Amino acid sequence: MRRAGLTADLVxxxxxxxxxxxxxxxxxxxxxxxxxxxxxxxxxxxVRGLADLRARVALLAAGEFADLLGPAVAxxxxxxxxxxxxxxxxxxxxxxxxxxxxxxxPVDLPVGPAAVTGAGGARRGIELIYGMLRGxxxxxxxxxxxxxxxxSTLHGFVDLERRGGFxxxxxxxxxxxxxxxxxxxxxxxxxxxxSEENSSSETC
Amino acid sequence: MRRAGLTADLVxxxxxxxxxxxxxxxxxxxxxxxxxxxxxxxxxxxVRGLADLRARVALLAAGEFADLLGPAVAxxxxxxxxxxxxxxxxxxxxxxxxxxxxxxxPVDLPVGPAAVTGAGGARRGIELIYGMLRGxxxxxxxxxxxxxxxxSTLHGFVDLERRGGFxxxxxxxxxxxxxxxxxxxxxxxxxxxxSEENSSSETC
DNA sequence: TACCGATGCCTAATCGCCCTAGGCAACTGA
DNA sequence: TCAGTTGCCTAGGGCGATTAGGCATCGGTA
Numbered sequence: 001m002r003r004a005g006l007t008a009d010l011v012x013x014x015x016x017x018x019x020x021x022x023x024x025x026x027x028x029x030x031x032x033x034x035x036x037x038x039x040x041x042x043x044x045x046x047v048r049g050l051a052d053l054r055a056r057v058a059l060l061a062a063g064e065f066a067d068l069l070g071p072a073v074a075x076x077x078x079x080x081x082x083x084x085x086x087x088x089x090x091x092x093x094x095x096x097x098x099x100x101x102x103x104x105x106p107v108d109l110p111v112g113p114a115a116v117t118g119a120g121g122a123r124r125g126i127e128l129i130y131g132m133l134r135g136x137x138x139x140x141x142x143x144x145x146x147x148x149x150x151x152s153t154l155h156g157f158v159d160l161e162r163r164g165g166f167x168x169x170x171x172x173x174x175x176x177x178x179x180x181x182x183x184x185x186x187x188x189x190x191x192x193x194x195s196e197e198n199s200s201s202e203t204c
Numbered sequence: 205m206r207r208a209g210l211t212a213d214l215v216x217x218x219x220x221x222x223x224x225x226x227x228x229x230x231x232x233x234x235x236x237x238x239x240x241x242x243x244x245x246x247x248x249x250x251v252r253g254l255a256d257l258r259a260r261v262a263l264l265a266a267g268e269f270a271d272l273l274g275p276a277v278a279x280x281x282x283x284x285x286x287x288x289x290x291x292x293x294x295x296x297x298x299x300x301x302x303x304x305x306x307x308x309x310p311v312d313l314p315v316g317p318a319a320v321t322g323a324g325g326a327r328r329g330i331e332l333i334y335g336m337l338r339g340x341x342x343x344x345x346x347x348x349x350x351x352x353x354x355x356s357t358l359h360g361f362v363d364l365e366r367r368g369g370f371x372x373x374x375x376x377x378x379x380x381x382x383x384x385x386x387x388x389x390x391x392x393x394x395x396x397x398x399s400e401e402n403s404s405s406e407t408c
Numbered sequence: 409t410a411c412c413g414a415t416g417c418c419t420a421a422t423c424g425c426c427c428t429a430g431g432c433a434a435c436t437g438a
Numbered sequence: 439t440c441a442g443t444t445g446c447c448t449a450g451g452g453c454g455a456t457t458a459g460g461c462a463t464c465g466g467t468a
Contacts, residue, residue, distance in 0.1 A: 003433095003434065003435080003444095003445055005444070005445090006446090007443075028424090028425065028426085029425075029426065029427085030424075030425055030426080031425095038445095038446070038447090038448060039446070039448085040425075040426075040427085041426095041427075041428085041429095041446080041447075041448085041449095042445070042446045042447070043388070044426095044427070044428080045444080045445060045446075046445090049427070050425090050426070050427095058412070086338035092401050104363075104367055104369075105367065130393055140374075141374050141378070144372050144374040144379065145374070145379045145382040145383070146379065148361070148364075148370060148376075148379045148383065149357070149361075149363050149379070149382070149383045149386055151360070151364060151369070152356075152357050152360035152364055152383065153353070153356050153357045153360055154358020154360070155360040155363065155364060156355070156356035156358070156359040156361070157352070157353075157356035157360070157365065158357060159308075159360065159363060160352075160355060160356055161361065163308055163309065165355070166352060168348050170344075170348040170349070172352075174349065175348065175349045175352045175353070178349040178353065179349070179352065179353045179356065182353055185390065185393065186386050186389070186390060189393075190387065193389050202368050209416090210416075210417090231454085232453095232454065232455085233454075233455065234453075234454055234455080235454095241417090242416095242417070243417070243418060243419085244454075244455075244456085244458080245417080245418070245419080245420095245455095245456080245458095246416070246417045246418070248455095248456070248457080249415075249416060249417075250416090253455070253456070253457095254454090254455065
């Protein structure tokens with residue numbers, strides 16, 4: 001009987017692709033097994049179970065994501081960097097909805113040494129934002145607040161868009177560009193308008 | 205044998221409470237049945253199935269949510285209204301994570317006449333934001349873009365917070381206040397800084 | 409009060425998926 | 439060539455979703 005030649009990596013990659021196609025919730029051990037023409041039980045030699053599989057997809061995605069965002073901002077700064085970062089962020093989420101969704105849930109289970117590389121992906125992503133913001137000259141705790149705001153807006157927009165939350169006929173692309181422009185404006189204004197003291201000012 | 209006296213409403217409410225306790229994903233027909241001391245099959249007289257149950261929870265939540273947000277902004281305007289709205293939004297999401305999650309997924313299945321009231325909840329929520337923004341004097345398409353941006357940021361923040369996405373020691377409350385302040389600043393600036401033409405200006 | 413129809417809840421049964429245990433065959437390297 | 443490793447399989451238990459069909463319980467009516 002021919003062997004399918006599975007490995008944890010192959011299985012993870014197949015699961016990730018499946019997630020992008022049919023949604024993360026539809027990713028099932030059985031479905032992945034079917035994809036390889038193999039019985040469900042066979043996957044358990046490579047993956048601990050469903051939770052482990054999902055965690056691996058999350059780590060894979062985080063790595064890919066960071067690998068994509070890094071080059072996007074490399075060599076740019078200020079507004080250019082922000083726009084490139086934001087667009088790369090949204091593009092990835094739209095091209096890989098399942099992977100993106102997988103990334104969102106916290107990875108509880110350690111998955112071995114590969115976890116280091118993968119978890120590094122998530123961290124790397126955050127670091128990238130911090131680095132990007134350096135150009136806007138923010139110190140702590142402003143930088144943390146700004147990163148959180150930026151992450152919230154990017155994630156929120158992408159998440160609402162993915163779920164079909166924008167029904168108005170108005171072009172979503174334009175709304176996105178405006179949103180990114182707004183983020184740039186905000187980051188530029190931050191020190192004057194949003195720093196600790198004058199948090200109620202209208203210095204616009 | 206005593207009857208449990210179930211109704212679609214009771215079942216929905218129990219499912220919503222369960223979702224808030226253990227997470228939306230853990231809401232199962234069996235679990236809700238157990239809660240009533242009843243067999244799973246019995247629920248199918250009141251609810252079409254799991255998808256229907258989730259849809260009902262979503263509609264219930266949307267209604268409650270709008271009922272909460274309305275009073276929060278009533279009688280306020282400008283920054284006050286925005287802060288009250290945002291806080292009510294976040295408070296609801298934190299107090300009712302399961303209901304909030306249920307609201308996020310689109311309701312595919314019509315659930316009968318009750319759907320009208322419920323779906324009205326979602327619409328009402330959006331209308332509220334539009335109304336609130338009226339104070340900032342935005343016309344179309346600025347208003348739509350601004351609503352989308354505001355929704356994105358609020359949802360994104362709340363979603364990241366719920367998932368434990370904020371790890372830094374820096375107080376999340378402060379970050380939230382800054383984020384809301386930032387939204388206010390943005391809405392105030394919008395016409396000067398973000399309207400169609402001068403989308404690249406730094407008029408801050 | 410006695411009856412009757414509606415309907416609430418049950419049993420029985422099927423299916424899909426998760427997961428474990430144990431076995432045999434297909435690869436690997438000596 | 440052969441022994442050990444390991445990949446995939448069969449067998450089986452458990453749980454959740456869902457359907458079909460039955461009986462008891464309820465509300466209303468004569």
